[in-house]
């Protein structure tokens with residue numbers, strides 16, 4: 539199931555690899571695009587609405603996906619907390635984080 543979603547989104551988003559962030563961004567873009575299209579359609583501006591919705595959705599979805607990130611997590615060897623791959627040092631004790639994989 540997970541791989542089916544991954545493969546599906548790869549086709550949609552056309553990104554290499556498939557992290558939770560990318561999946562979140564892809565899902566967000568799809569949902570945002572759909573919502574933006576529906577909202578924009580009511581104001582007679584469906585293309586712009588879809589574009590804006592997709593952008594907002596991708597950003598929001600990326601943020602959500604980043605929190606669900608399970609492949610590129612970094613773990614603090616000192617306290618065992620895990621962080622997203624955007625964090626290099628543990629904010630609690632300053633230890634350099636290690637890749638979870």
Ligand SMILES: [Zn+2]
Pocket residue numbers: 614615616617618619628629630631632633
């Ligand atoms: Zn730590």
